[in-house]
Amino acid sequence: MAAKYAIRKFDAVIVGAGGAGLRAAIQLSEAGLKTAVISKVFPTRSHTVAAQGGVAASLGNSEEDHWHWHMYDTIKGSDWLGDQDAIEFMCRKANEVVVELEHYGMPFDRTDAGKIYQRPFGGHMSNFGEKPVRRSCAAADRTGHAMLHAMYQRNVKANTQFFVEWQALDLIRDAEGEVLGVTAMDMETGEIVVFHAKATIFATGGAGRIFHSSTNAFINTGDGLGMAARAGIPLEDMEFWQFHPTGVAGAGVLITEGVRGEGGILRNSQGERFMERYAPNAKDLASRDVVSRAMVTEINEGRGCGPNKDFVLLDITHLPPETIMKRLPGIHEIAVQFAGVDALKEPIPVVPTAHYQMGGIPTNYHGQVVMPQGNSQNAVVPGFYAAGECACASVHGANRLGTNSLLDLLVFGKSAGESAVEELKKSPKAHKELHQESIDKTLERLARLDEQKGGASVHDTRLTLQRTMQNHCGVFRFADKLKEGVQKILDVQKDVQRTEIKDKSKVFNTARIEALELDNLIEVAVATMVSAEARKESRGAHVRDDAPDTAANPNGRDDKNWLKHTLWFKEGNRLDYKSVKLTPLTVESIALKTRAY
Amino acid sequence: MTRNIQFKIYRYDPDKDAKPYMQDISVEIDATDRKLLDVMVKLKAKDDSIAFRRSCREGVCGSDALNINGKNGLACLTAIDDLPTDKPIVLRPLPGLPVIRDLIVDMTQFFKQYHSIKPYLINNDPPPERERLQSPEDREELNGLYECILCACCSTSCPSFWWNPDKFVGPAGLLAAYRFIADTRDQATSERLDDLDDPYRLFRCHTIMNCVDVCPKGLNPTKAIGKIKDMMVKRAI
Numbered sequence: 134m135a136a137k138y139a140i141r142k143f144d145a146v147i148v149g150a151g152g153a154g155l156r157a158a159i160q161l162s163e164a165g166l167k168t169a170v171i172s173k174v175f176p177t178r179s180h181t182v183a184a185q186g187g188v189a190a191s192l193g194n195s196e197e198d199h200w201h202w203h204m205y206d207t208i209k210g211s212d213w214l215g216d217q218d219a220i221e222f223m224c225r226k227a228n229e230v231v232v233e234l235e236h237y238g239m240p241f242d243r244t245d246a247g248k249i250y251q252r253p254f255g256g257h258m259s260n261f262g263e264k265p266v267r268r269s270c271a272a273a274d275r276t277g278h279a280m281l282h283a284m285y286q287r288n289v290k291a292n293t294q295f296f297v298e299w300q301a302l303d304l305i306r307d308a309e310g311e312v313l314g315v316t317a318m319d320m321e322t323g324e325i326v327v328f329h330a331k332a333t334i335f336a337t338g339g340a341g342r343i344f345h346s347s348t349n350a351f352i353n354t355g356d357g358l359g360m361a362a363r364a365g366i367p368l369e370d371m372e373f374w375q376f377h378p379t380g381v382a383g384a385g386v387l388i389t390e391g392v393r394g395e396g397g398i399l400r401n402s403q404g405e406r407f408m409e410r411y412a413p414n415a416k417d418l419a420s421r422d423v424v425s426r427a428m429v430t431e432i433n434e435g436r437g438c439g440p441n442k443d444f445v446l447l448d449i450t451h452l453p454p455e456t457i458m459k460r461l462p463g464i465h466e467i468a469v470q471f472a473g474v475d476a477l478k479e480p481i482p483v484v485p486t487a488h489y490q491m492g493g494i495p496t497n498y499h500g501q502v503v504m505p506q507g508n509s510q511n512a513v514v515p516g517f518y519a520a521g522e523c524a525c526a527s528v529h530g531a532n533r534l535g536t537n538s539l540l541d542l543l544v545f546g547k548s549a550g551e552s553a554v555e556e557l558k559k560s561p562k563a564h565k566e567l568h569q570e571s572i573d574k575t576l577e578r579l580a581r582l583d584e585q586k587g588g589a590s591v592h593d594t595r596l597t598l599q600r601t602m603q604n605h606c607g608v609f610r611f612a613d614k615l616k617e618g619v620q621k622i623l624d625v626q627k628d629v630q631r632t633e634i635k636d637k638s639k640v641f642n643t644a645r646i647e648a649l650e651l652d653n654l655i656e657v658a659v660a661t662m663v664s665a666e667a668r669k670e671s672r673g674a675h676v677r678d679d680a681p682d683t684a685a686n687p688n689g690r691d692d693k694n695w696l697k698h699t700l701w702f703k704e705g706n707r708l709d710y711k712s713v714k715l716t717p718l719t720v721e722s723i724a725l726k727t728r729a730y
Numbered sequence: 731m732t733r734n735i736q737f738k739i740y741r742y743d744p745d746k747d748a749k750p751y752m753q754d755i756s757v758e759i760d761a762t763d764r765k766l767l768d769v770m771v772k773l774k775a776k777d778d779s780i781a782f783r784r785s786c787r788e789g790v791c792g793s794d795a796l797n798i799n800g801k802n803g804l805a806c807l808t809a810i811d812d813l814p815t816d817k818p819i820v821l822r823p824l825p826g827l828p829v830i831r832d833l834i835v836d837m838t839q840f841f842k843q844y845h846s847i848k849p850y851l852i853n854n855d856p857p858p859e860r861e862r863l864q865s866p867e868d869r870e871e872l873n874g875l876y877e878c879i880l881c882a883c884c885s886t887s888c889p890s891f892w893w894n895p896d897k898f899v900g901p902a903g904l905l906a907a908y909r910f911i912a913d914t915r916d917q918a919t920s921e922r923l924d925d926l927d928d929p930y931r932l933f934r935c936h937t938i939m940n941c942v943d944v945c946p947k948g949l950n951p952t953k954a955i956g957k958i959k960d961m962m963v964k965r966a967i
Contacts, residue, residue, distance in 0.1 A: 174783075175837070177880055178791040192861075235861040238851030238915065240869065240876045247863030272876075278790055279876060286850035321830055350786040383762065386788045467788065470807060471764075592775040636779035638745040641831040644778035 138316070138325040138572070142564055143169045145553055146314055146330040148301045148357060151179030152277070152539065153521025153546035154336030155284040156230075157500075160550025162291040166557060169328055171296045171317050173352060173646070176285045180338055180350040181542065184277025185463060186254060186391030187269030188234075188539035190227035194248040195267045200224040201720060202259055203268065207537060208723045210256045210420050211530025212673035212690065214370065214698070216714035217722060219498040219526040223537075223544045230543040231270050239283035241272050242460075252394040252460070256420040256534040256730070265418050269536040274389050274463040280539060299326075300646055301356060303575040304333070304364040304517075307568035310506075312517035314567075315360070316575045320646060323639030325579075327572060329564050332516055332553040335361065335494060335502075336546060339522035340657040344487035345599035348380050348387040357523040359653025361494045362660065364571070366514065367504055367700040367709065369525040370492035371657065372665035372675050375533055376608045378424040380486025382444035384471040388464055388483060390535040393417040395460050397449040399428065400480065401436040407445075412730035419730035422532040422674045425485035429608045432484075439482060446480035485608050490657075491533055491674065492664075493525035495700065500524070500549025505700070510711040518553055520545035527698065530713075531673020582648055588633030591648045598625045598651075598658050606665050612679040615666040622655075622662045623706075629655040660701040667708055670695040687727040696725075732760045735769060735810070736818035739780060743831050750829070753780075754818065759810065766813070767794055767805040770821075782833040789946060792881035796833050797822040802883040802944040824886040826895065839895045840882045840902070847899060847907040847925070852918035868914040875909035875954060877947050878902060884941035884951055890934040897930035901941035901951030904932065908954035911961070923962055932958060 145161050147154050150172035161168040172179065191198035204224040208215055235241055235249060242250035251267040259266035272279035288295075298320040305313045305327065314330040340355025341347040358368055378399070379388040393399070399417055401407050411427040412419035419427075428445050437443050449457060454477050457465055461476075468476040495503050497511060500520050506512035521542040528541055605618025629651055636644040671680040671689030680689035697710040715722050734756050742750035757772050767787055774780050783793040787806045794805040799813060799820050813819050827835040853862070885891045885900035899907065907926060910916045926932040932955065941951040 174785055174791070174793065175841075175880075178785050178793050180786065180791075182790050182879075183786050183788065232859075232861050233857075236851075236853075236857045238910075238913065240872045240913075241861070243864050243866045243869045245866060247865050249861050275790075275877060278879070282876070283851075289845055290848075290850040350791065352785045384764070463790075470789065590775075591778070634778055638743050638779070638831075640743055640745045641781050641834050643774075643781045647778075 138327055140327045140329055140567070141169070142329045143167050144330065144557055145332040145334065146171065146328040147334045147336060148315060149179070149336035149338060149521070149523070150176035150295065151336060151338050151521065152181035152281060152284065152542035154334070155281070155288055156543055156546030157334050157336060157520060157550035158288050158293045159284065159291060160547055160554060162288065162293040164554045166554065169294055169296055171299045171301050171315070171328065173298060173300045173320070173356070175297050176295065177281055179281060180353055181277045181281045181539070183350065183387065184280070184539055185274040185387060185389035186394065187252060187271035187276045187536045188231055188280065188543065189254070189257065189268050189534070189536035190231040190270055190540065191224070191268060192228055192231065192249060192251060192270065194244055194251050196259070198259060198266055198268055200227065202261060202266070203227065203257070204717070205261045205723055206257050207528065207534055209262065209726070209728060210532055210534040211528070212532055212728055213692070213696065213725050214527070214530030214672060214713055216527050217717040218714050219528050221717040221720065222498040223528050223540060226544045227540055230540070230547060234280060234283060234543065237283045237287040239272065240279050241270060252391055253418060254394050254535045255390050255418045255424065256415070257536070258415070265415065269391065269394060271391065273459070274391055274461045277539065300649060301337070301360065302649065303571060304360045305568055305571040306364040307565070307571070311515040311565060313565055316572055320641055323642065325576070327567065329567055331557055331562070331564060332518065334549050334553060335519040335523050336521045337523045339490040340654060341487050341490065343599065343602045343654055343658045343661065345603040346380070346385050347487040348377055348385055349487070354650035354654050355657035356650065356653045357519065358493060359656040362656040362703040365704065366494060366502065367702045368492060368660045369495040370527060370664070370699050371490070371660040371701055372668050372699060373491035373531050373673060374487060374661065375421055375489040375491060375674050376425045376485040377488035378421055378428055378485050379447055379483040380488070381467065381471045382439070382482040382484045385486050386467055386471045387488070388447060388467065388481060390421070392447060392449060392461060392464055395456060396452050397447055399424070400446045400448050401431045402438045402442065403436060407431050407436070415730035420532055421535060423730055425608050426676065428485055444482040444484045447483045448480040449476055450478060450480060489533055489538060490522055491525070491529040491531065493523050494519040496520070496524045496526050496545070498526055498548065499552040500545050501552055505709065505711065518549040520549040531675060578652070582632065582634060582645065583637060585631060585633040588631040589628040591632050591634060591644065591651055594625065594628045594632060595651050595654065597628070598622070598654060601625060602658055602661065606662055610665060610675065610677045612677060615662070618662045619666050622658050626655050626659060656703060659706065663706060664699045664701050664708065668695060668699060692725055732758045735759055735815065737773065738818045738820045739833070740822040741832055742829055743779070764809060765806050766798065766808040766810055769810055770805055781831045790879055792879035795824055795881040795883045797824055802887045804881060804883070804946045807946050824882055826886045826892040827882070837882060840885055840900070843885070843895070843899045843903040844880065844906060847903050848918070848922070849906045849910070851910065851913065851916050853915055854917060862915050864914055871912045872909060874949055875905060875912060878905055878949060879947060881946065883944045883946060887940040887944045889938060889940070890936060894930055894934055898934035899926070899931050901935070901955070904935070904958065905949065905951040905954045908958050911958065923958070923965065926958060927962055
């Protein structure tokens with residue numbers, strides 16, 4: 134294939150225009166740097182738009198709250214796998230970034246005093262775990278939509294340069310390990326362009342589409358993770374996936390935890406509020422991993438609802454209709470559309486559904502990508518930043534609290550942007566010479582796809598991948614299933630290497646895009662399965678049958694051997710580990726404790 | 731229980747087609763295929779060259795707007811059971827915008843109009859330490875305005891937008907304009923009204939109300955346009 138491509142030079146290139154990418158872009162554009170934001174969809178179509186319940190900040194608008202309590206909750210929620218320096222940083226920054234958003238024009242709901250409205254959310258408590266606190270700042274149940282639009286609008290004001298409907302293909306990383314930009318394809322024309330940059334920020338979102346049943350959009354294919362893995366960057370803690378308790382049974386569409394924050398109750402086939410047995414204190418507002426496991430246990434023990442006893446019910450019929458229509462109008466709409474239920478009158482059928490990737494590209498709290506090198510476990514990868522769901526700072530550890538994802542993308546989108554601005558202003562330098570080998574590899578991958586004959590179908594291969602992940606790496610994990618899963622996913626990988634598309638058109642070829650996305654999905658799937666098989670303990674969202682609750686290891690958590698982050702390397706399908714940062718920035722370490730709600 | 735669904739789909743790939751044509755294609759669906767988008771994903775598995783946009787599949791991202799049996803709507807919110815099955819389902823790109831390929835239109839003109847109304851909060855006071863206060867009643871004024879997903883179902887069903895896409899802001903852009911006019915935190919109301927006080931930008935709306943009829947989010951751009959017109963009348967007297 135004639136390897137033709139153009140080269141364009143920028144100070145910075147941001148890949149992804151969801152919450153994290155747009156927040157970083159505000160930073161760079163307002164600093165006057167020449168910035169390109171590449172997105173495979175128009176910015177307001179990014180998956181941040183689907184976030185519902187709110188963004189966490191200890192504003193204390195309705196009752197007393199404190200960032201230190203929020204920090205405690207986040208560490209406890211993470212089952213102590215989160216890095217305490219990054220968590221302190223995020224919780225302390227929360228008020229600032231949420232207030233900024235309000236200044237950008239975000240239409241938050243309001244209290245009677247005119248302040249930002251806040252509602253309770255799972256795992257967020259006052260006074261170090263005492264009782265639920267109103268910390269989630271919300272715009273009805275459309276917080277993500279309101280936020281994404283407000284940040285896109287701010288970027289319009291800042292005149293940010295977008296490359297809309299461009300698919301990023303690969304990272305350009307030279308022999309010294311420095312990142313020099315990305316290769317990307319204009320979807321409308323098929324043209325290949327090298328974005329040569331001094332700073333590259335990944336904000337590509339998660340890869341929830343590795344699972345068959347997922348709340349995630351079609352576009353959530355882990356493109357940033359695939360690109361990073363192919364460029365030799367490890368992926369951190371990929372065994373930790375959040376299954377959201379309340380996806381609409383069958384459809385998978387998300388029903389916000391804010392429903393339970395507003396007073397919604399989960400019930401089994403006997404009408405029992407079963408969470409009282411599993412989490413006597415927090416009940417329906419326990420952490421997501423805890424609620425999801427309780428639901429699956431109810432279903433497994435025969436107390437599920439419906440003809441196949443395979444879901445439970447989310448009941449809000451006891452709430453005043455005006456509360457539902459004011460605070461949860463979108464949920465009312467979703468229940469009608471996707472469950473065929475009027476939630477004012479009938480409960481909504483729900484099941485735990487794959488939702489969020491706690492792991493990702495390893496970064497520090499400045500948003501700089503880090504990896505082991507020489508004596509350092511966390512050496513900075515020059516020129517490379519990541520934020521949002523694609524990154525692992527790590528603030529969510531083994532389980533994320535609801536509303537901390539929107540906070541994560543604001544705080545670390547901003548800090549990644551700030552770090553890049555600082556670095557660019559500190560050492561004004563010319564663009565380093567491009568690395569031809571990185572570019573050639575991408576061109577070879579494209580040529581392979583164009584020339585493949587008698588290959589595997591993209592649709593079928595993706596379906597096998599998703600079913601393999603669902604069956605072997607779900608809410609509860611089993612040693613034998615994981616072992617088998619590793620073999621199966623490696624078999625799927627072989628098919629991914631020989632996918633074939635019938636459509637060879639240059640113009641808006643979505644078949645080609647889906648094949649390229651599958652190249653990224655498979656990296657995430659392999660990383661997940663291999664990391665999960667290797668971690669021989671139960672922690673947060675990762676719970677195995679051979680690591681049960683014992684006196685020595687309550688909840689199956691084994692701090693002696695497994696209080697460490699996993700690092701998966703594509704090359705050699707190899708695992709490494711690094712320590713968890715237990716020392717915060719200014720306060721005392723939150724000491725290890727058994728997790729109960 | 732499976733059944734067969736017949737389609738007529740607008741096809742055009744400038745890379746190989748001299749002109750657009752309608753493709754007849756059918757697909758087996760089962761009970762889990764509830765929405766039109768579910769079925770379109772199946773169609774694409776059968777013929778990978780059918781091009782359309784899609785993302786969230788729950789009606790909030792605004793990607794999969796198209797013309798379904800002659801009416802604009804989102805594929806992900808259209809129940810397959812609500813479409814008549816005695817004749818093929820006809821899928822066409824949104825009308826009034828140039829087609830890039832198949833069901834994918836070039837939305838440049840649509841976004842240009844959206845951008846033209848300065849779709850961002852303008853407040854030149856130094857930002858306070860905390861949030862700007864807004865009463866719940868003032869905040870309620872934004873309901874029915876801020877929820878727009880920019881899918882373009884409305885503007886591309888509007889004859890005024892078809893005739894003057896470069897001059898008439900269109901229902902989506904005007905809804906956004908009123909969203910900022912109605913926001914008590916915004917200080918640019920009179921500039922915003924000045925900008926719209928033009929025979930084309932605002933006054934090409936002839937209250938045909940196709941926009942209201944097709945909005946998948948149940949919003950009412952005509953009402954917002956009416957409120958802008960009222961404000962102009964009020965400030966003129």
